[in-house]
Amino acid sequence: KNEVEQSPQNLTAQEGEFITINCSYSVGISALHWLQQHPGGGIVSLFMLSSGKKKHGRLIATINIQEKHSSLHITASHPRDSAVYICAARAFGNEKLTFGTGTRLTIIP
Amino acid sequence: GAVVSQHPSWVICKSGTSVKIECRSLDFQATTMFWYRQFPKQSLMLMATSNEGSKATYEQGVEKDKFLINHASLTLSTLTVTSAHPEDSSFYICSAGGLPSYNEQFFGPGTRLTVL
Numbered sequence: 465k466n467e468v469e470q471s472p473q474n475l476t477a478q479e480g481e482f483i484t485i486n487c488s489y490s491v492g493i494s495a496l497h498w499l500q501q502h503p504g505g506g507i508v509s510l511f512m513l514s515s516g517k518k519k520h521g522r523l524i525a526t527i528n529i530q531e532k533h534s535s536l537h538i539t540a541s542h543p544r545d546s547a548v549y550i551c552a553a554r555a556f557g558n559e560k561l562t563f564g565t566g567t568r569l570t571i572i573p
Numbered sequence: 574g575a576v577v578s579q580h581p582s583w584v585i586c587k588s589g590t591s592v593k594i595e596c597r598s599l600d601f602q603a604t605t606m607f608w609y610r611q612f613p614k615q616s617l618m619l620m621a622t623s624n625e626g627s628k629a630t631y632e633q634g635v636e637k638d639k640f641l642i643n644h645a646s647l648t649l650s651t652l653t654v655t656s657a658h659p660e661d662s663s664f665y666i667c668s669a670g671g672l673p674s675y676n677e678q679f680f681g682p683g684t685r686l687t688v689l
Binding site (some may be wrong): 495497499505506507508509512550552554559560561563564565566 | 605607611615616617619622664666670677678679680681682683685
């Protein structure tokens with residue numbers, strides 16, 4: 465069974481700070497997703513990674529397959545980035561995702 | 574990325590009634606759709622996986638007679654909560670995967686169900 469852990473659980477930062485959210489998993493995976501959930505509930509898919517690094521605007525996601533670890537970075541953070549960020553891992557040969565418990569990010573103006 | 578829509582975005586119903594939630598993939602063929610449930614401040618919990626044209630596979634502890642799932646076409650799956658009770662109040666989210674990238678899952682915006 466794949467265990468997915470995220471850290472930190474809660475993160476409060478000042479506007480403009482560089483943010484890092486970490487995700488570790490226990491078994492080999494075919495893909496790792498980063499999701500964003502705003503207070504209204506809707507989920508947005510940010511990234512799907514199987515290796516290396518992806519960048520979209522101020523968001524960067526990296527994954528280290530050997531270390532079974534992924535990070536989500538936000539540069540020049542803004543209050544609108546305040547949300548819950550969830551990583552979800554897909555094991556080989558399995559369509560199902562195993563979700564982390566989420567990181568609640570609050571950016572203070 | 575591909576777009577998945579859900580309808581309605583929120584619904585309030587009386588106890589004992591049935592509620593249908595639709596999940597549509599708007600610009601791709603969703604061979605597989607997943608239905609999740611989320612309680613406040615908790616992570617998503619997979620309820621069932623449905624493949625187009627076949628019966629859904631339910632997770633342990635999920636009542637298949639209570640949560641009816643139909644995946645009749647490559648763009649539409651429905652979740653019907655039958656004889657709803659207040660404890661069924663929750664946030665229901667679907668995701669869809671399929672062509673052209675089987676690894677990807679695209680999430681719908683969710684449906685908030687409140688049963689009075």
